[in-house]
Amino acid sequence: MASSSNDLRNEEEGHSHQIDAPVKKIKMPFIITDNKQFAYVNVREFNNWRRINACQRPIDISMIFLWIVWFIAVIGFYSFVSFFFPTINQIIVCIFAGVLTCIQLATTLYIMFVETQDPVIQQQNKPRNLDYVKEMGVPVIGPDNFCHICQVTVERKTRHCKPCNKCVAGFDHHCVYLNTCIGSKNYSEFILLIYLSAFIALFFAACALYYFIQFFANKTQFKETVSYYFSSGKYAPVICDILLLLYCLFCLYAYFTVLELIIFHFKLWLYKMKTQEYIRKREDDPEYFENLKLKTLFKQRIIEIKDRQKTKRNRKRAKKQKQETEENNTIETEQESFDFRV
Ligand SMILES: [Zn+2]
Ligand SMILES: [Zn+2]
Known part of the structure; x- marks a missing residue:
């Protein structure tokens, strides 16, 4: 494996003298199972x-x-679990869950489609270095903040994402589940998405657990619902109850x-x-996190938030006072000019 990678590198480095040669547009595979395939x-x-x-x-x-997990959870809820609710509750619950899933979907699509490339790269529009060979564990951006592929000096928090092959401002991580940086x-939006999804x-x-218990607590009602919406077969209630349990476990797996x-x-x-900083720090200095107390850090963050809010309020108040003083001065000037004319 390593020798084939070296062969490929040597072969590619041999291209360096053909800088002006036209570069073919790459035909990427439709699906990848590992980003190492890019090597x-x-x-x-x-x-x-x-x-x-x-x-x-x-x-x-x-x-x-x-996406398969998401479809199973959503379709399972609307086409199965929601039928166990009494009619009025069914409408309310479906609207409530519908609004949440629509927000979840919109947030997911925003994360997937927003252009994460550092705007500095777009502004400078420099030609890319086509001959740079990426190495495992070596950042494309050097210690001087110069990106060797985008050929632009970027901000300290910008990283060049290797699977996306672009510089990303405030890079946190490359998410394989959303296929984007x-x-x-x-x-x-990513933080909103994970809280909302949980x-x-x-x-x-x-919901599934509640109606799973109803099979034992209110058997007659459960059987009536099953025969009305699904099947009046002898084993239908038991099968539905097992499906409710499986659906509940599936959602709990997603939740955890x-x-x-x-x-x-x-x-x-x-x-x-950021995720990348954390991973690097963990590798370089594993003892660093052992000395940190999460409770103390939490208190510090809360104090910082309160301080920020206080500064914001003070700034707003000062701005308002300044505006009022300016308005009063204007009125006084107008009054003086009026008195003078009279
Ligand atoms: Zn770059
Ligand atoms: Zn990426």
């Missing part, structure tokens, strides 16, 4: 390419997995997976770090 792509063609949005080839297989353009998954799981992500990003907020 075997022609360097000049790959450097000439960048990902513009998440639906562009290659699609990460994790994104297909995420998470940076300053979509980080808040809430929706927990809500769906709770997202909850893990929420806890991780909450810790990052306490550490005041």
Whole structure:
């Protein structure tokens, strides 16, 4: 494996004298299972390419997995679990869950389609270095903040995402499930999405669990609902109850997976770090995090938020006072000129 990679590198480095040769547009595979697959792509063609949005080839297989999970959860709720609610509750619950899933969908699409490339790159519009060979574990942006592919000096928080092959402002991480980078353009939406997804998954799981228990607590009502909406067969109630339990476990699995992500990003907020910074710090100085107390950090962040709000309020008040003083001065000047004319 390593020798084939070296062969490929040597072969590609041999292209360096053909700088003016026209570069073929890269034909990416439709699906990839691992970003390491990019190591075997022609360097000049790959450097000439960048990902513009998440639906562009290659699609990460994790994104297909995420959409399958989402469809099972949403379709399962509307075409199965919601039928167990009494009619009026069914309408209210469907509207409530519908609004939440629409916000969730809109947020997901925004994250996937927003252009995360650093605006500095677009403003400077420099030709890309097609001959740069990326190395595992070596950032494309040097210690002097110069990106060796985009050929632009960028901000300290900008990173060159290797799978997307572009510089991303405020880079946090490359999300394989959304097939895009998470940076300053979509980080808040990403946080909203994980909180919302956790809430929706927990809500769906709770509804399924409630009606799973109804099979034992209110058997007659449960059987009536099953025979009215699904089947009057002998085993239909038992099958429906098992399906409710499976659906509940499925949503709980989604909930705990997202909850893990929420806890991780909450810790990052306490550490005041981006995912990439955290990973690097963990590798360079593993003991650093052992000395940090999360409770103390949380108190500090709360104090900082309160201070920021106080400063904001004071600034607003000062601005208002300044405006009022200016208005009073104008009135006095007008009054004086009126007195003078009289
Ligand atoms: Zn770059
Ligand atoms: Zn990326």
